[in-house]
Amino acid sequence: xxxxxxxxxxxxxxxxxxxxxxxxxxxxxxxxxxxxxxxxxxxxxxxxxxxxxxxxxxxxxxxxxxxxxxxxxxxxxxxxxxxxxxxxxxxxxxxxxxxxxxxxxxxxxxxxxxxxxxxxxxxxxxxxxxxxxxxxxxxxxxxxxxxxxxxxxxxxxxxxxxxxxxxxxxxxxxxxxxxxxxxxxxxxxxxxxxxxxxxxxxxxxxxxxxxxxxxxxxxxxxxxxxxxxxxxxxxxxxxxxxxxxxxxxxxxxxxxxxxxxxxxxxxxxxxxxxxxxxxxxxxxxxxxxxxxxxxxxxxxxxxxxxxxxxxxxxxxxxxxxxxxxxxxxxxxxxxxxxxxxxxxxxxxxxxxxxxxxxxxxxxxxxxxxxxxxxxxxxxxxxxxxxxxxxxxxxxxxxxxxxxxxxxxxxxxxxxxxxxxxxxxxxxxxxxxxxxxxxxxxxxxxxxxxxxxxxxxxxxxxxxxxxxxxxxxxxxxxxxxxxxxxxxxxxxxxxxxxxxxxxxxxxxxxxxxxxxxxxxxxxxxxxxxxxxxxxxxxxxxxxxxxxxxxxxxxxxxxxxxxxxxxxxxxxxxxxxxxxxxxxxxxxxxxxxxxxxxxxxxxxxxxxxxxxxxxxxxxxxxxxxxxxxxxxxxxxxxxxxxxxxxxxxxxxxxxxxxxxxxxxxxxxxxxxxxxxxxxxxxxxxxxxxxxxxxxxxxxxxxxxxxxxxxxxxxxxxxxxxxxxxxxxxxxxxxxxxxxxxxxxxxxxxxxxxxxxxxxxxxxxxxxxxxxxxxx
Numbered sequence: 207x208x209x210x211x212x213x214x215x216x217x218x219x220x221x222x223x224x225x226x227x228x229x230x231x232x233x234x235x236x237x238x239x240x241x242x243x244x245x246x247x248x249x250x251x252x253x254x255x256x257x258x259x260x261x262x263x264x265x266x267x268x269x270x271x272x273x274x275x276x277x278x279x280x281x282x283x284x285x286x287x288x289x290x291x292x293x294x295x296x297x298x299x300x301x302x303x304x305x306x307x308x309x310x311x312x313x314x315x316x317x318x319x320x321x322x323x324x325x326x327x328x329x330x331x332x333x334x335x336x337x338x339x340x341x342x343x344x345x346x347x348x349x350x351x352x353x354x355x356x357x358x359x360x361x362x363x364x365x366x367x368x369x370x371x372x373x374x375x376x377x378x379x380x381x382x383x384x385x386x387x388x389x390x391x392x393x394x395x396x397x398x399x400x401x402x403x404x405x406x407x408x409x410x411x412x413x414x415x416x417x418x419x420x421x422x423x424x425x426x427x428x429x430x431x432x433x434x435x436x437x438x439x440x441x442x443x444x445x446x447x448x449x450x451x452x453x454x455x456x457x458x459x460x461x462x463x464x465x466x467x468x469x470x471x472x473x474x475x476x477x478x479x480x481x482x483x484x485x486x487x488x489x490x491x492x493x494x495x496x497x498x499x500x501x502x503x504x505x506x507x508x509x510x511x512x513x514x515x516x517x518x519x520x521x522x523x524x525x526x527x528x529x530x531x532x533x534x535x536x537x538x539x540x541x542x543x544x545x546x547x548x549x550x551x552x553x554x555x556x557x558x559x560x561x562x563x564x565x566x567x568x569x570x571x572x573x574x575x576x577x578x579x580x581x582x583x584x585x586x587x588x589x590x591x592x593x594x595x596x597x598x599x600x601x602x603x604x605x606x607x608x609x610x611x612x613x614x615x616x617x618x619x620x621x622x623x624x625x626x627x628x629x630x631x632x633x634x635x636x637x638x639x640x641x642x643x644x645x646x647x648x649x650x651x652x653x654x655x656x657x658x659x660x661x662x663x664x665x666x667x668x669x670x671x672x673x674x675x676x677x678x679x680x681x682x683x684x685x686x687x688x689x690x691x692x693x694x695x696x697x698x699x700x701x702x703x704x705x706x707x708x709x710x711x712x713x714x715x716x717x718x719x720x721x722x723x724x725x726x727x728x729x730x731x732x733x734x735x736x737x738x739x740x741x742x743x744x745x746x747x748x749x750x751x752x753x754x755x756x757x758x759x760x761x762x763x764x765x766x767x768x769x770x771x772x773x774x775x776x777x778x779x780x781x782x783x784x785x786x787x788x789x790x791x792x793x794x795x796x797x798x799x800x801x802x803x804x805x806x807x808x809x810x811x812x813x814x815x816x817x818x819x820x821x822x823x824x825x826x827x828x829x830x831x832x833x834x835x836x837x838x839x840x841x842x843x844x845x846x847x848x849x850x851x852x853x854x855x856x857x858x859x860x861x862x863x864x865x866x867x868x869x870x871x872x873x874x875x876x877x878x879x880x881x882x883x884x885x886x887x888x889x890x891x892x893x894x895x896x897x898x899x900x901x902x903x904x905x906x907x908x909x910x911x912x913x914x915x916x917x918x919x920x921x922x923x924x925x926x927x928x929x930x931x932x933x934x935x936x937x938x939x940x941x942x943x944x945x946x947x948x949x950x951x952x953x954x955x956x957x958x959x960x961x962x963x964x965x966x967x968x969x970x971x972x973x974x975x976x977x978x979x
Contacts (some may be wrong), residue, residue, distance in 0.1 A: 207592050211359065214730055216322045221939065226246075228474055230961050232258075232264060232267060232268075232271075233254075233258045234261070234269075235271070235275060235814055236526070237258070238254060238272070238275070238297060239270065239275075240490050241254060241257055241258075242254070242297075243729050248797065249296075250295060251265075251268065251269060251272060254268060254272075255268055257594035263572070263612075264764045271487075277729040279541055285780045295315060295326055295328065295349045295356055296315075296349065296393045297348060297349060297350075298346065298347070298348055298349070298361070299316075299346075299347065300315070300316040300317055300344060300345070300346055300347075300364065301313035301314065301315055301316060301328060301344070301345050301346075301347050301358055302314060302315075302316050302342075302343070302344050302345075303330065303339060303340065303341050303342065303343045303344075303345070303962075304327075304341065305327070305329060305342060305535070306500065306830065307531075307535070308531065308819060308823065309819075309823040309826040309827055309830070310329050311329075311330040311332075311339055311340075311341070312327050312329060312330070312676075313327070313328050313345070313347070313358055314326065314327055314328070319657070323723045326355075326356050327351060327356075328338050328347075328355070328356040328357060328358040329352075329355065329356070329357045329358070329886045330345075330347075330357075330358050330360065331357050331358065331359050331639065332360060333359070334825070337968070339360065339363065340830065340833045340834075340837075341447055341449075341535075342446075342447035343364075343388055344363070344364040345358075345360045345361070345362065345363055345364060346361045346362045346364060347359055347360050347361055348361055355875075363664065367532050370412065370413055370426065370468045371385060371387065371396060371409050371411070371412045371413065371414060371423055371703075372387070372388050372389070372410075372411055372412075372441060372444055372445050373385040373386050373387045373395075373396070373405050373409075373412065373423075373931075374386045374388070374407065374408065374409055374410070374931055375386055375398065375401065375405065375406050375407060375408050375410055375425070376395070376406060376407075377406045379769070382397065383397070383398040383399050383401050383406070383408070384396065384397055384398060385412055385425075386931065387932065388409075388432075388441050388445065388931050388932050389445065389791070389932060389935055390929075390932040390934040396414070396421060396422065397413075397423070398412070398422065398423045398424075399415055399416075399422035399423065399424060399426065400415075400422075400423075400424040400425060402424075402425045402426075402428075402796070403428065404425045404428050406731075407431070407432075408428050408429070408430065408431070408432075409429040409430055409431065409432040409437060409440075409441065410425045410426075410427060410429060411425070411426050411427040411429065411444060412424055412425045412426055412970075413426055429441075429444065432930075432931055433852075433930065434655075435544060435651075435654060435655025436544045436545055436655060438543075438544070438845050438848040438849060438852075438930070439527050439542035439543075439544055439545050439845055441844075441845075441848070442542065442841040442842075442844050442845045443540075443547065443841065443929075445844070446837050446839065446840060446841045446843060446844075447538050448536075448540055448547055448838070449532075449535055449547075450547045452532065452551050453528070453532070455528050456528050456529055456532045456551060457551050457553070459527060459528045459529050459741075459810075460529060460550065460551035460553040460554050461553050462529075462808065462810060463522040463523070463529060463553055463554065463558075463810060464522065464557065464558040466522060466551050466806050466810070467522065467806075468566065468591055469804060470566070470591045471592050472589075472804070473588075473591045473803075474571060474588040474589065474591075475590070475591055476497075476513065476515065476569070476571060476589040476590045476591065476592045477566065477584075477591060477592060477593040479497050479513065479592075480499070480595040480615055480619040481495045481496065481497040481513065481515055481592055481593075481594055481613060481619075482495060482496065482594065482595055482596050482597070482598055482603075482619045482620070482623075483495040483496075483561050483563075483594050483596075483597045483598070484496070484598050484599075484600060484603045484668060484671075484672050485597065485598075485599065485600070486599065486600060487599035487600070487601060487767070490541075490546050490555075490556060491555050491556055491559070491560045491783050491784070492560050492561045492562065492594075492597055493516060493517040493519075493560070493561065493780070493781050493782065493783040493784065494514065494515070494516075494517075494672075494676065494781070495514075495515045495518050495561050495569075495592065495594050495778050495918065496513070496514055496515070496562070496623060496672070496675050497512070497513070497515070497619070497623075498511065498512045498513075498622045498623045498625070498626035498627075499511050499512050499621075499622050500622070500625075501575060501576075502584060503575075505769045506575065506577055506578075507576045507578065507584070508577070508578030509575060509576050509578055509629075510575075510576045510622075510625070510626040510629060511573070511574070511575055511576075512573070512574040512575075512576060512626060512675070512678070513571055513572070513574075513663055514571070514572040514675055514676070514678070514679035514791075515561070515569040515570075515571050515572075515590065515592050516569060516570045516571075516572070516679070516778065516779065516780055516781075516782065516788075516793070517559040517560065517561055517567065517569060517570075517782060517783055518567075518568035518569050518589060519550070519554070519559050519570050519590070519783055519788075519789055519792060520523050520570070520782065520789055520792035520793045520796055520814045520815075521803065521814050521831035522554055522558065522559060522568075523550065523554070523789060524811040524812075524813065524814050525616065525793065525811060525813065525814075525815075525816065525817035525819065526811050526817060526819070526894075527810065527811050529550065529551075529554075533550055533789065534548050534787050534827065534830070534831075535788055536549045536785050536786070536834065537785075537830065537831040537833075537834025537838075537840075538550070538784055538785050538786065538831065538834055538835055538838055539555070539783070539784035539785075539833060540838040540841055540842065541842060542841075542842060542845050543649035543650075543651055543845065543846065543849055544651055544655055545687070548783075548784070548785050549785070549786065550783060554783075555783050555784070559782075559783050560783070561594045561597075563595065563596050563597045564593065564594070565593065565594075566591055566592075566593055567591070567592055567593070567594070568589070568590075568591060569589075569590045569591065570587065570588075570589060570590070570792055570795065570801075571587065571588045571589075571590040571592070571685065572585060572587055572588045572682055572779070573585060573588065574678060574679070574682060575589070575625065576629050576630070578628075578629065578632030579629070579632055579633065579635055580629035580631070580632035580634075580746065581631050582633075582678060582681070582682065584731045585682035585685070585686060586686075587682075587683075587686060587795050587799055587801070588801070589796075589801045589803065591659075592918040594617070595615055595619060596615055596890065598613075600666055600668040600669055600672075601664075601666070601668075603620060603668045604666045604668040605717070606668060607620050607621070607624055607667075607668075607887065623671065623675075624667075624671065627670075627671045627674060627675070630674040630675070630678060630816075631670075631674065634674060634677075634912075637772045637773070638728070638730040638733060638772060639729050639730055639770060639771045639772045639773075640729040640733065640756075640769075640770040640771075641729075641733050641736070641935060642677065642732075642736075642749050642752060642753055643665070643749070644746075644749055644750065644753065645662040645663070645880075646662065646663040646665075646845055647660060647661070647662060647663070647850070647881065647882050648662070648663040649846055649849045649850075649853075650660055654896040655944060657852055657853045658851060659853075660850050660853045660881050661880070661881075662847060662880055670890070676780045677771065677773075677776075678774055679771060679779055679780055679885070680697070680777055680778060680779050680780060681775060681776060682779075683698065683777050683779035683791055683795065684765075684775040684776055684777035684791075685775055686795065686798070686799070687777070687794050687795065687798055688692060688765075690798035690799070692794050692795075692797065692819050693763060693794050693816060693820075693824055694765070694775075694777050694791070694794065695761055695762075695763060695765065695776050695778075695787045695791055695794075695824060695827075695828060696760060696761070696762055696763065696764070696765045696766075696775070696777050697759060697760075697768060697776050697777055697778060697787070698759060698760055698761070698762050698764075698765070698766045698767070698768065699756075699757065699759040699767070699768040699769045699770045699771070699776075700757045700766055700767075700769060701727060701757070701758060701769045702727060702755045702769075703754055703757065704723075705774065706754075706755040706756075707721075707723055707727065708723065709755065710751060710752065710755040711723060712902075713751050714735075714748070714751075716903060716904070716916075716917075717744055717918075719735075719738070719739070719748075721735070728772070729770060729771075730772075732752050733826055735748070735752070736748070736749060736752070736961070743918075743920065744918050746865075747865075747917065747918040749926040755792075756769075756770065757769070758823075758836070759828075759830055760828070760829075760832040760835075761778075761787045761827075761832050761835075762828045762829075762832075763824035763825055763828060764824065764825075775842050777791050778791060779791045779792070779795075785831075786827075786831050787828075790816070790824070790827070791821065793815050793816040793820065794812065794815070794816050795814075796814050796816075797815030797816050798813040801815075802814060802815055843922050844933060846882070847882075847883055847884075847933030848930050848931070848932070848933040849930075850878075850881055850882055850883035850933070851883060851928045851929055851930045851932075851933045851934065851935060852879070852928070852930035854878065854881070854883065854925060854928040854935065855930060856899075856925065857925055857928070858925050858927065858928055859924065859925065859926070860924070860925055861922050861923070861924055861925075861940055862878050862879075862922070862923060862924075862925050862937075863876055863878070863879045863880075863920070863922060864876040864877060864878055864879060864885075864896070864920070864921060864922070864923045864937065865879055865918065865919070865920050865921075866915060866916065866917055866918060866919045866920075866921070867882075867884060867917065868904075868917060869899075869904045869905055869906055869916065869917055870899070871884050871889070871899040871916065872888065872889055873887050873888040873889040873891075873892075873906075874886075874906060874915050875887075875888075876921075876923055876937055878925075879920075883935055884935065885925070885927075885935025885936050885937045886935075886936055887915075887923065887936075887938060887939070888936075889906065891938045891939065892906070892908070892913075892915075893911075894940065895908050895909055895910045895911060896908075896909045896910075897909070903916065904916060904917045905917070922940050923937035923938065923939065923940065924937060924938050924939070925937055926938050
């Protein structure tokens with residue numbers, strides 16, 4: 207023992223080159239590393255010093271030790287100068303969600319500066335209410351190693367303001383470059399500190415640099431000419447983070463899947479029936495077709511037999527395949543006026559899964575029997591092979607049935623469909639679903655992508671006919687699965703919340719219309735309300751407000767009914783080419799009704815029914831695809847607003863018929879009748895008199911003149927600006943001095959604008975007379 211002690215004294219302890227002597231009680235490398243890897247918070251120099259009680263010269267020695275450990279490749283420094291294990295991830299850091307693996311969200315560190323090492327991919331572990339996060343979100347998260355990888359526990363969802371900026375490079379005074387945002391909610395341009403190779407007029411992606419208030423933009427990607435064909439759609443794709451490029455593996459798998467044998471001998475052969483597809487004239491794919499004929503069963507006199515044939519997408523897109531994972535990630539196809547971002551590669555969506563006329567196609571057939579009152583007496587499902595007799599545009603089908611256009615299939619296909627539809631309408635009228643006849647805008651482009659017109663889409667009987675057939679098939683799919691106690695991805699639409707109903711009551715009161723809150727609210731309640739309004743001028747406004755009072759529909763494996771359609775069980779079955787929810791319903795039907803076909807050869811998965819993973823993750827998948835649906839709706843709406851602004855740009859300076867859609871203290875918003883597209887009338891342009899902002903009455907009222915501007919009011923306005931880049935419009939009153947046509951906005955530089963309420967505004971609170979604020 208003594209010899210050992212003597213040896214220890216004669217051999218000096220090994221110390222790092224930079225700090226030969228350590229103060230007594232100073233932590234070892236192992237202790238520092240253990241603290242960094244186990245700390246529940248960011249471990250910076252201050253936190254380490256506090257943990258070990260270091261002061262004065264000890265802190266200087268700690269700094270040197272940390273530098274040594276970094277030089278030796280033991281630790282690295284991350285955001286906020288917090289240390290973490292080399293090759294690892296800080297204990298608390300900012301992550302960006304970039305992908306989804308089946309139902310697990312995947313994130314990467316927002317900053318990763320380890321040379322030669324790919325950024326780690328962390329699995330997100332959500333607790334409590336799930337579905338709050340999606341691809342593109344930024345989060346502050348606590349991280350930890352688990353097995354061979356990393357997991358992240360979200361602590362806080364961060365604002366998107368610090369994400370990439372999308373805008374157009376513009377030149378200001380003195381040649382200074384500015385980034386003009388494409389998002390009309392962002393009201394200020396950003397100075398560009400690093401333009402790269404971008405030029406004035408380019409549409410670019412940039413990242414914010416610096417800290418408020420000195421934020422600048424560094425251009426990272428050049429997207430091209432913002433006015434080139436398809437650019438408006440590309441703006442929306444990048445702004446909303448919509449996946450739009452298929453990997454080589456997915457494309458190859460689509461080609462392989464498209465070559466699968468149909469197995470006609472094992473499918474129900476419906477090729478002899480005159481089945482027709484009726485779609486929009488500009489439809490890119492055709493996933494549904496219909497057929498009807500009088501029922502030849504004497505016991506069902508006056509009834510009809512119906513077949514709703516849907517593309518058999520589940521046969522080609524199987525659980526666990528690369529195609530399946532990509533479809534789940536997208537959730538749905540996104541339709542823009544000039545292009546479509548499909549859920550599935552074109553090899554399937556536009557070819558083998560599209561029900562083309564005269565070609566044999568695999569289909570999932572829903573067979574319905576209706577009685578004379580329109581009630582569905584029975585249903586069954588089969589895998590079939592069909593040959594569509596014709597693909598008709600809605601307008602052509604309507605013209606044929608109205609006798610305005612000859613059609614060979616009129617007697618054999620269309621007349622039976624219309625006759626059967628009369629029965630479906632009976633059943634629909636009896637259940638009284640919500641009937642809101644709100645206009646839908648349609649942008650028409652020429653072959654070069656230029657705008658021909660923007661108009662309200664005409665609502666024909668042919669549209670309602672197909673809609674009613676699809677609803678009947680969707681109900682049958684949900685009930686057929688319930689009967690087998692199989693999983694169902696329901697389309698859920700819950701009744702309006704009390705808060706929304708109170709807001710509706712207050713709004714209707716401004717028109718002297720009563721709305722009782724104590725009543726049992728049904729869709730028919732709102733229909734009766736619309737009938738009471740009649741054809742009054744405010745009818746469109748009231749219908750829009752009723753729509754706003756409704757909850758947003760979503761997908762879930764729990765059945766809470768569909769309020770708007772007045773249905774107890776409802777699932778989406780009719781569009782599996784463009785909606786992942788429908789694909790899951792198809793798979794469930796295959797499994798529940800024994801419709802599996804022989805397993806394919808090669809690398810394609812054996813089964814086309816729901817997998818165990820599908821069943822286990824129905825709730826999570828429902829949340830994800832509901833988010834993706836909302837993302838698609840916002841992107842489509844933004845793009846149409848940009849096209850409307852581009853169309854109106856040629857009419858700057860003209861008077862337009864408009865309607866006030868919103869009032870705020872800084873002015874009121876109005877929309878062009880028949881076109882849509884909201885624009886602002888700033889209060890500063892209403893004259894020099896003072897205006898009261900009546901919050902309860904949602905109005906601006908002049909003190910001297912008594913002029914009142916309120917929601918719903920129709921008036922003529924002069925269009926003074928139409929900005930296609932961000933879809934924004936600006937109006938003034940007709941007697942205001944007209945401005946020259948221009949796409950450019952009057953820039954407001956930091957510090958040049960007076961903040962706060964306009965000087966000619968006084969505010970009246972929601973409770974009039976109680977106080978002003």
